[in-house]
Amino acid sequence: MPELRQDPVSERWVIIATERAKRPSDFKPPHKEKNGNASCPFCPGHEKETPPEVLAFRAANTEPDTPGWQVRVVPNKFAALVAGGEVASESKGMYRTMSGTGVHEVIIEGPDHDTFFPDLTPEHAVQVLKAWRQRYLQLERDKRLQYIQLFKNHGPTAGASLEHPHSQLIATPLVPGAVNEEMARIKAYWQEKERCLFCDLMKTELETGARVVAFNKEFLAFCPFASRFPMEMWIMPRRHQAGFGTCNDEQLEQLAAILQDILGRLKQAVNDPPFNLVLHTAPLRREDSIYHWHFELLPRLTIVAGFEWGTDMYINPTPPEIAAQSLNEISVSPEEEG
Amino acid sequence: MPELRQDPVSERWVIIATERAKRPSDFKPPHKEKNGNASCPFCPGHEKETPPEVLAFRAANTEPDTPGWQVRVVPNKFAALVAGGEVASESKGMYRTMSGTGVHEVIIEGPDHDTFFPDLTPEHAVQVLKAWRQRYLQLERDKRLQYIQLFKNHGPTAGASLEHPHSQLIATPLVPGAVNEEMARIKAYWQEKERCLFCDLMKTELETGARVVAFNKEFLAFCPFASRFPMEMWIMPRRHQAGFGTCNDEQLEQLAAILQDILGRLKQAVNDPPFNLVLHTAPLRREDSIYHWHFELLPRLTIVAGFEWGTDMYINPTPPEIAAQSLNEISVSPEEEG
Numbered sequence: 003m004p005e006l007r008q009d010p011v012s013e014r015w016v017i018i019a020t021e022r023a024k025r026p027s028d029f030k031p032p033h034k035e036k037n038g039n040a041s042c043p044f045c046p047g048h049e050k051e052t053p054p055e056v057l058a059f060r061a062a063n064t065e066p067d068t069p070g071w072q073v074r075v076v077p078n079k080f081a082a083l084v085a086g087g088e089v090a091s092e093s094k095g096m097y098r099t100m101s102g103t104g105v106h107e108v109i110i111e112g113p114d115h116d117t118f119f120p121d122l123t124p125e126h127a128v129q130v131l132k133a134w135r136q137r138y139l140q141l142e143r144d145k146r147l148q149y150i151q152l153f154k155n156h157g158p159t160a161g162a163s164l165e166h167p168h169s170q171l172i173a174t175p176l177v178p179g180a181v182n183e184e185m186a187r188i189k190a191y192w193q194e195k196e197r198c199l200f201c202d203l204m205k206t207e208l209e210t211g212a213r214v215v216a217f218n219k220e221f222l223a224f225c226p227f228a229s230r231f232p233m234e235m236w237i238m239p240r241r242h243q244a245g246f247g248t249c250n251d252e253q254l255e256q257l258a259a260i261l262q263d264i265l266g267r268l269k270q271a272v273n274d275p276p277f278n279l280v281l282h283t284a285p286l287r288r289e290d291s292i293y294h295w296h297f298e299l300l301p302r303l304t305i306v307a308g309f310e311w312g313t314d315m316y317i318n319p320t321p322p323e324i325a326a327q328s329l330n331e332i333s334v335s336p337e338e339e340g
Numbered sequence: 341m342p343e344l345r346q347d348p349v350s351e352r353w354v355i356i357a358t359e360r361a362k363r364p365s366d367f368k369p370p371h372k373e374k375n376g377n378a379s380c381p382f383c384p385g386h387e388k389e390t391p392p393e394v395l396a397f398r399a400a401n402t403e404p405d406t407p408g409w410q411v412r413v414v415p416n417k418f419a420a421l422v423a424g425g426e427v428a429s430e431s432k433g434m435y436r437t438m439s440g441t442g443v444h445e446v447i448i449e450g451p452d453h454d455t456f457f458p459d460l461t462p463e464h465a466v467q468v469l470k471a472w473r474q475r476y477l478q479l480e481r482d483k484r485l486q487y488i489q490l491f492k493n494h495g496p497t498a499g500a501s502l503e504h505p506h507s508q509l510i511a512t513p514l515v516p517g518a519v520n521e522e523m524a525r526i527k528a529y530w531q532e533k534e535r536c537l538f539c540d541l542m543k544t545e546l547e548t549g550a551r552v553v554a555f556n557k558e559f560l561a562f563c564p565f566a567s568r569f570p571m572e573m574w575i576m577p578r579r580h581q582a583g584f585g586t587c588n589d590e591q592l593e594q595l596a597a598i599l600q601d602i603l604g605r606l607k608q609a610v611n612d613p614p615f616n617l618v619l620h621t622a623p624l625r626r627e628d629s630i631y632h633w634h635f636e637l638l639p640r641l642t643i644v645a646g647f648e649w650g651t652d653m654y655i656n657p658t659p660p661e662i663a664a665q666s667l668n669e670i671s672v673s674p675e676e677e678g
Contacts, residue, residue, distance in 0.1 A: 153646025161645025307499025308491025313516030
């Protein structure tokens, strides 16, 4: 069973992941994993190499855990957190621990090993997002879970150990510190101005225009003013909405479209860079809270190192205005849009 | 001139580093740079390839910026922050900026391209630390500077773009958010218990023993209870002391010894892994504040990815008790200790 431990200095929680336990001698230098179709556990025909699927959008008359699926969700074989009994919290002297109760799932985004999200058909891309939402709403019913971190790592240096396109979710038995802090700041802004900080941000960005990359009826994508990373983008629902789980079908369609658009632009602008796509959303069952969910897209073109660890300040060599301009110069042809 | 920008959501400051400005097309995938002696700007004989030295410990009768030095400090050629006038702060609507006034220096730790810190003679290792302290105390006199982040990146995936052993310091015109937060927590602990959080941590760790890696009269090195990274270690002065700059000569000798010891153990235990060594210290000219300076040593054997960015939680596959045990099993022979 994994264990959660809280650092008494930063109050940060760490998952001591016994399911993926490593002794120091197990570490090899990070390297670019080239797995290819033949040995890929996410490719059709290899369904028995993953734990049994918990959700799949698949052709009629096909059996679970066999080929015929378009999107497939399975528990992570090397889960950071695992289901198992109640959440137990303990204090020992200065130190606090909690049982590593949770859920860690992988969303396999399509059967084709080499077709990355922006190259899917629009209908297929929407299916991926529907799988995200369906698992989100299903897991929200488990009262032991407090937050769902949905994310996509693309490229080995961004943490994707398998190259077959996939995203992941980890449901945690506590509300992560970063979420609590962001909510506290939004609440303080609301109390002072009686407006939402993110709604105001979008208003400013649309007025200025210099950092806008794309928008449609429901979503805005822009390079944030204080971007930590070159080509960083935030993708935000234009309506004020606390939680990702309350997205309706039309919103999911527009979100899929804007994600395909900006990921396609990023791929062309910087030659398919590694990135992390990270959901920020309200804690589970708190859609009434003061929050405004969104995604952050963090290209990993710079290396987080000693300065950043010490200060939580970032050194970004690409002003977001130049990043937005470069992304806007990319012409996405109708063919490329799928 | 670089610009500091504050994110209105996280209140995090970002350096838009115009001195190292990159257009999106400038990025290449990160790769292991093998520069070797011949083209290394930090090797003796190449002194003209760096900006003029600001400090060097060198043989008598040798000229500045010529060979003959043991430790050499130069401004970073691609500085994140640069000296230049007063610190100007500005608010534009929702956004806050500050001029990127500061100092960015490189401490070249020795003339030999391939001799890493633990393999230096003990006397040479102390000289490196004396250079850190001397630059620290010199820069502290500049009232525009509020904090000095001293750090060492080792290995290309930990951000070292040149392999010649070196450390760096960046002096900032504000107290970084991470430092303010840590100080606030220490202050809260002090107000509640009338004791120092870090002094209590060391007491607990020495009593338990299970996470201790090394200690001498002045310093303790241990794997923290909620280690974010496999083999993470904190190195702390056993006397209560707020700022690194007030270290005396005996302390520097003992710090050099414990750093050589634990870096040597780490190198053997995990085959010379990439790491960041990061100073945490009181803001400049605030040696009277409630703080307890220390170093954090963060081996980079795991990849920070979507989950960590979203939550500020970390997944660590190696319990710190196992890390400490493995580090203790390494026998450092007298020869290896130098």
